[in-house]
Amino acid sequence: MNNKNNHYDVIVIGGGITGAGVARDCAMRGLSVLLLERFDYTNGATGRNHGLMHSGARYAVTDKESATECIEENMILRKIASHCVEETDGLFITLPEDDLGYQKTFVEACRAAGIRADIIDPAEARIMEPSVNPDLIGAVRVPDASIDPFRLTVANVVDAQLHGADSLNYHEVTELIISQNRVVGVKARDMYTGEVKEFYADVTINAAGIWGMLIARLAGITINMFPAKGALLIFGHRVNKMVINRCRKPANADILVPDDTVCVIGTTSDRVPIETVDDMRVTDEEVRVLLAEGEKLAPSLATTRILRGYAGVRPLVAADNDPSGRSISRGIVCLDHEERDGMAGFITIVGGKMMTYRLMAQIATDMACSKLGKNAVCETATTPLPGSEQQKPASGKQAFAINAAEGRHGTFASKIKYESDTDRAMVCECEGVSVAEIRYAVENQHVPNLVSLRRRTRVGMGTCQGKLCACRAASLLGRFSGNIAKAQCDLAQFLDERWKGVKPVAWGSALREAQLTATIYQGLCGLDKAIARKEDEK
Amino acid sequence: MATTQLTSISDHNFEQCLKCSICTVYCPVAAVNPAYPGPKQAGPDGERYRLKDPKFFDEALKLCLNCKRCEVACPSDVRIGDLIQQARMKHKSYRPKMRDMMLASTDLVGTMATMVAPITNFTLGLKPVKAVMHGVMAIDKHRTFPAYSQQKFEAWFNKNARDYQNTFAKHVSYFHGCYVNYNFPQLGKDFVTVMNAVGYGVHLLEKEKCCGVAMIANGMYNQARKQGEVNMASMRKSIDQQRPVLTTSSTCTFTMRDEYPELLGINNDGVRDNLSLATRFLFQLVDEGKIKLAFRPEFKMRIAYHTACHMQRMGWAIYSTELLRMIPGLELIELDQNCCGISGTYGFKKENYETSQAIGETLFADIEAAKPDYVSTDCETCKWQIEMSTSVKVLNPISILAQALDIDATRRLNSSEWHRMDA
Amino acid sequence: MKFDTLIVGGGLSGLTCGIALAKRGKRVAIVAGGQNTLHFYGGSMELLGNVNGKDVDNPIEAIAQLNENHPYSKIGADSVAELAKKAKALLADVGIQTIGDATHNHYRITPMGTTKPAWLTIDGMATSDKADQLPWNKVSLVYLEGFIDYPIDFAANGIRQMGVQVETPTISLDCLKRARRSATEMRPTNLAKIFASTSAVAQLAQAINNSCGDADAVLIPAVLGIDNDDVCNMLKAQVNKPLFFLATLPPAVTGVRINAALRHYFQMLGGRYILGDTACKVVTNGDTVTEIRTTKLLDMPLQADNYVIATGSFMSRGLVADFEHVYEPLIGLDTNAPDDHEKWSQYGMMGDQPYMSYGVMTDGNFHPLKDGKTLTNAFAIGQILGGHNPVVMGDGTGVSMITALAVANQIK
Structure with a gap:
């Protein structure tokens, strides 16, 4: 920890992309910052979306302001986060059941928002993107892209730290310390040790997404938020090279995004009670909707293996003047609680999209700076994130895992040291993760457990969802972190977390894979006995 | 939604892979050469990454022998070997070397060599020549080229056998392959003997080109495709005349039946079902009671049968072994299924010699331990390798049959049979 | 047919x-x-x-x-x-x-250092009569450098919990140098192909003898004997302490051996496989x-x-x-x-x-x-x-x- 006396200029609550972005911006402006995250970075909505870098086209017709924000941030992220972005471009396709007349409205709205939108011939679209539904009657090409939220968030956290910030994951804020109508600090519980620590700050920024509603309640403040669950399915490999969208009013399951080695169809949208948001499970009804609609975008999805399903919760915010929640904004909401609720030293930044996290961070940091009387310019739009300082390194003839690591860590890949033959050994064969990359992640990227390790490296995210690599990675995690017993429990939790996503799609190859995984871990390895023994000790 | 998730067999069959890694147990190369990433990594794992970005193509895939033992072992029916070959075809950046082209152009080199066979055989065996080949051409000096015959099989056939083939009531065409034509006409002669004995006339194809297996292995896909088209055209003509096409080489058969459509995109519809290995053809005739075999009572032989890789992949070894088992005086030992390591031209290359011999080691030891009179296999390159690496000679099952049959008695059995049916 | x-x-x-x-x-x-x-x-x-x-x-x-x-x-x-x-x-x-x-289960020791009831265990594998007790006071759990399909730390942890002292010497053998050079293929079965040679077994035995101090038994990963148990017995004879094998992650050498043995025997009886x-x-x-x-x-x-x-x-x-x-x-x-x-x-x-x-x-x-x-x-x-x-x-x-x-x- 950089800060010894537990007092900061700013405490940021929430380690999603917004909080990480705020922490970075604050730190770059010379503020002392503490970032607190209850679980792992990206555990909330940040890690549970499409991984789509919107061009803004999706919002062009309905919400010009959002669309403009999107395209501006889109262009910025290409520059500052190049190692997290894949410039795939996107298609908005019109199917026979859709109204081709909408295309014109769409293109005009895009152009008005400053989004390049080229109408292309369906025949050309079929060549450009062979997986697209061949029955399409119209197509528009837009600058959509694919972005990796895990890398993006971690890069922001790492850069915040490089600028002097402190960051703690697995620390849950249990209480806001309030003195004379001012939030002066927080109490946070270490999720592993149970220890409760106190931290103080002049300004506390609530960037906890949907959980921000609960954080605000700690200060007796009500924010009208509506948790909207969105379910998605991950397919086994890349079916499409470009993002495929439906050219119609936004609806269920109308976006198919190529992400790293896989592709993702989504989403659904359903209001859920706030009490349920910590354990989102994909329902069978959602699976059926996603498949039915997904097949319309790319028919081959009907016969492509599904790896897993997952669901996130969008933090939709109702305008303050409308407690009914009918007028939901997807725009950015930044609340100065001093002004709004008479609670000084407390800001909530919410709404928006992953796409616009940087802008959200800028807005919140501007507000914090003005409260602190600090006059500093925001430089996040021009300063590349760590890993993206240079253009992507040209991958030449080198080992598979080294190529894959470069894709994941950008220029930081050079910090992965392959000192022996064993360092080159492949831990996760599906995703090309080496022993050296695991060590790098454990030592540099806040990896208290196997799930975090997965988000940093993609270990266990491939076809088999961690069959052999989970055990290998857990062993290495135990060795590099020095806590072997915990790593063994982590292994069981990790497998269970993988299974949670597989269960909703447990048929076909996914079921076969699950049976083999159980045969190895429950049967051959007797992992169930290790867990039972652990429970006896408790 | 008629097909929704009812099947996961998309164009991307690699998705059926359960990552069980059983294939790696049976890969002969990965066990001995650490430069080769193994079938799982080179096949389904790598394919997923190559779909994301072709830069993930690994040149080390050329170390794959294309033996397809991984496919045979795979419990999930993943076409691992095909994935690897297709990736090589799609992504490779290297051009075939002069040496590879020479090794692969069996027809051209064979024709030239047969014309001057004694000189060729002499020169190919000379130490200085071998040293030049090892150094300049990168053909391993330990290798003895199969001797070239002075008379091509085709020439022998045209001179000695062609004329009386029309006297038979039933007919087949013979795809003899390069090896029979240039190096070992005796197998072709044995084939003619056996087929004639069971009442079939033998004919050559109008045009026969090398099946192209060596060209595929050496990256000469266009040349292989051209030759394949010629073969298919000739075979179609033969099949139109009610003459099925037979071979005595498992590799040629596999290449033309399966690799043509899978790898080269050659349409072999109509041919595939009428292109067979001689042992399968004969077994089926016996099994259906359409022919009868009479064996020489004094014939005694102890045979160790080696299942060639492509034979294993075709799943036809049982035809050859069941046919051999019909011979009363024959004692058959089925060797464990291991690759001999030669894989066509692979083992001839200097850089592969060590790997090649290391792969074959288990098989060679098994052969020596079995102490057979002969090894039998349906593949000619296995024959070279086994004869180069063990003390035992190798015979094709058809040659064994030719020795074991009482030719006259068999001929009588089948001609009388025919006449009776005719009457 | x-x-x-x-x-x-x-x-x-x-x-x-x-x-x-x-x-x-x-x-x-x-x-x-x-x-x-x-x-x-x-x-x-x-x-x-x-x-x-x-x-x-x-x-x-x-x-x-x-x-x-x-x-x-x-x-x-x-x-x-x-x-x-x-x-x-x-x-x-x-x-x-x-x-x-069949009338009395014994316990096999898993790669996670736990025990599971078993009916028949291949001679030479590590077993125990009791679920939570092992027949040794101190064991030497051998790690082969670079072999990641053997969670030795978990095994050691589990065995320690049963009151046994465990040391985990790392052995680095010349004969495995080549195997380590492959990023993916240092698998149990590929190691077993290397240990099919008597000189590799001798190297292993010597290294074990040099590194297993005062333990009363040696446990090594089951990476020997893909064809038969000759090399397993050879190793046991050359190691100067009782030696037992511990299962690895798949592909399992013991399983491959059982499979091959059954198939050979079936074919020897004239069965067609x-x-x-x-x-x-x-x-x-x-x-x-x-x-x-x-x-x-x-x-x-x-x-x-x-x-x-x-x-x-x-x-x-x-x-x-x-x-x-x-x-x-x-x-x-x-x-x-x-x-x-x-x-x-x-x-x-x-x-x-x-x-x-x-x-x-x-x-x-x-x-x-x-x-x-x-x-x-x-x-x-x-x-x-x-x-x-x-x-x-x-x-x-x-x-x-x-x-x-x-x-x-x-x-x-």
């Missing part, structure tokens, strides 16, 4: 049944569509390890507690006891020496099967008096689950699985997953049912049988061998 019995599926149950029949002089062919799940077994057979959440001491006695659909219930405890003896003898015949018997070919069509006539077609033998039907279906569970593709149904793909046999895919599994990976107990319906003699009627000359054996969860109950390999032998007995 005509045989007395045709077995579809070349794994543990198919081979066991094939050997039992071929030994009686029957003409038997096995069609195996690829390799099998023996490749995942770490050297022990389990008859019955756990019933109602409790470890079983005497599997034969515990059969009384099983429900009527369990394959053992159909056979009966007395017969299972008889067949279990035969199974052990059959393994000995093929060259696999085991310890253990058709590998890499898939039965794709079964022709039935009323209540009998008349022939089987395969994808590679094409127009050549395989015919027999009796047909044995030993194609395994989902992972072996003996059962198939698609979006809508669970079905048996070869003949369309009746299964005990519901049609709603939501019911096939439940949250909590280590729980008792319903799909694990799915299988084809049979009568008491393992004749399978199709459309509610028995196929009189067909049998189903091994993991394609439902009514038990092999990973929870610890009865997978037992069900495979016992049902195979039970059916072999019925075939005249």
Whole structure:
């Protein structure tokens, strides 16, 4: 920890992309910052979306302001986060059941928002993107892209730290310390040790997404938020090279995004009670909707293996003047609680999209700076994130895992040291993760457990969802972190977390894979006995 | 939604892979050469990454022998070997070397060599020549080229056998392959003997080109495709005349039946079902009671049968072994299924010699331990390798049959049979 | 092609049944569509390890507690006891020496350093008589440098929890240098191919002797003896302390050895093992099967008096689950699985997953049912049988061998 006396200029609550972005911006402006995250970075909505870098086209017709924000941030992220972005471009396709007349409205709205939108011939679209539904009657090409939220968030956290910030994951804020109508600090519980620590700050920024509603309640403040669950399915490999969208009013399951080695169809949208948001499970009804609609975008999805399903919760915010929640904004909401609720030293930044996290961070940091009387310019739009300082390194003839690591860590890949033959050994064969990359992640990227390790490296995210690599990675995690017993429990939790996503799609190859995984871990390895023994000790 | 998730067999069959890694147990190369990433990594794992970005193509895939033992072992029916070959075809950046082209152009080199066979055989065996080949051409000096015959099989056939083939009531065409034509006409002669004995006339194809297996292995896909088209055209003509096409080489058969459509995109519809290995053809005739075999009572032989890789992949070894088992005086030992390591031209290359011999080691030891009179296999390159690496000679099952049959008695059995049916 | 019995599926149950029949002089062919799940077994057979959440001491006695659909219930405890003896003898015949018997489970030591009840364990593997106690005071758990398919820290941790002192010396052998150079292929079975050479074994023995201080036993990963146990015995003879093997992650060397031993023995008895070919069509006539077609033998039907279906569970593709149904793909046999895919599994990976107990319906003699009627000359054996969860109950390999032998007995 950089800060010894537990007092900061700013405490940021929430380690999603917004909080990480705020922490970075604050730190770059010379503020002392503490970032607190209850679980792992990206555990909330940040890690549970499409991984789509919107061009803004999706919002062009309905919400010009959002669309403009999107395209501006889109262009910025290409520059500052190049190692997290894949410039795939996107298609908005019109199917026979859709109204081709909408295309014109769409293109005009895009152009008005400053989004390049080229109408292309369906025949050309079929060549450009062979997986697209061949029955399409119209197509528009837009600058959509694919972005990796895990890398993006971690890069922001790492850069915040490089600028002097402190960051703690697995620390849950249990209480806001309030003195004379001012939030002066927080109490946070270490999720592993149970220890409760106190931290103080002049300004506390609530960037906890949907959980921000609960954080605000700690200060007796009500924010009208509506948790909207969105379910998605991950397919086994890349079916499409470009993002495929439906050219119609936004609806269920109308976006198919190529992400790293896989592709993702989504989403659904359903209001859920706030009490349920910590354990989102994909329902069978959602699976059926996603498949039915997904097949319309790319028919081959009907016969492509599904790896897993997952669901996130969008933090939709109702305008303050409308407690009914009918007028939901997807725009950015930044609340100065001093002004709004008479609670000084407390800001909530919410709404928006992953796409616009940087802008959200800028807005919140501007507000914090003005409260602190600090006059500093925001430089996040021009300063590349760590890993993206240079253009992507040209991958030449080198080992598979080294190529894959470069894709994941950008220029930081050079910090992965392959000192022996064993360092080159492949831990996760599906995703090309080496022993050296695991060590790098454990030592540099806040990896208290196997799930975090997965988000940093993609270990266990491939076809088999961690069959052999989970055990290998857990062993290495135990060795590099020095806590072997915990790593063994982590292994069981990790497998269970993988299974949670597989269960909703447990048929076909996914079921076969699950049976083999159980045969190895429950049967051959007797992992169930290790867990039972652990429970006896408790 | 008629097909929704009812099947996961998309164009991307690699998705059926359960990552069980059983294939790696049976890969002969990965066990001995650490430069080769193994079938799982080179096949389904790598394919997923190559779909994301072709830069993930690994040149080390050329170390794959294309033996397809991984496919045979795979419990999930993943076409691992095909994935690897297709990736090589799609992504490779290297051009075939002069040496590879020479090794692969069996027809051209064979024709030239047969014309001057004694000189060729002499020169190919000379130490200085071998040293030049090892150094300049990168053909391993330990290798003895199969001797070239002075008379091509085709020439022998045209001179000695062609004329009386029309006297038979039933007919087949013979795809003899390069090896029979240039190096070992005796197998072709044995084939003619056996087929004639069971009442079939033998004919050559109008045009026969090398099946192209060596060209595929050496990256000469266009040349292989051209030759394949010629073969298919000739075979179609033969099949139109009610003459099925037979071979005595498992590799040629596999290449033309399966690799043509899978790898080269050659349409072999109509041919595939009428292109067979001689042992399968004969077994089926016996099994259906359409022919009868009479064996020489004094014939005694102890045979160790080696299942060639492509034979294993075709799943036809049982035809050859069941046919051999019909011979009363024959004692058959089925060797464990291991690759001999030669894989066509692979083992001839200097850089592969060590790997090649290391792969074959288990098989060679098994052969020596079995102490057979002969090894039998349906593949000619296995024959070279086994004869180069063990003390035992190798015979094709058809040659064994030719020795074991009482030719006259068999001929009588089948001609009388025919006449009776005719009457 | 005509045989007395045709077995579809070349794994543990198919081979066991094939050997039992071929030994009686029957003409038997096995069609195996690829390799099998023996490749995942770490050297022990389990008859019955756990019933109602409790470890079983005497599997034969515990059969009384099983429900009527369990394959053992159909056979009966007395017969299972008889067949279990035969199974052990059959393994000995093929060259696999085991310890253990059916009336008293011992415990195998897992790669995670836990113990699981076992029925038969390949001689030389580490075992214990008790669930939470090991027969040593101090062991040396040898780590081979670079070998990541052996979670040695977990094993050491688990063994320590049983009150045993553990040291974990790392051994770096010259003969493994080449293997370490491969990023993916330093697998147990590839190491076993290196340790097939006597000089590599001698190197290993010397390194073990140099590094195993005052431990009273040495445990090493089971990476020796892919063909037979000669090199295992050679190593034991050269190491100056008692030495035992510990299972690794798959592919398991011991499993590959059992598989090869069974297949060789079957072929030596004259059995035909058709590998890499898939039965794709079964022709039935009323209540009998008349022939089987395969994808590679094409127009050549395989015919027999009796047909044995030993194609395994989902992972072996003996059962198939698609979006809508669970079905048996070869003949369309009746299964005990519901049609709603939501019911096939439940949250909590280590729980008792319903799909694990799915299988084809049979009568008491393992004749399978199709459309509610028995196929009189067909049998189903091994993991394609439902009514038990092999990973929870610890009865997978037992069900495979016992049902195979039970059916072999019925075939005249």
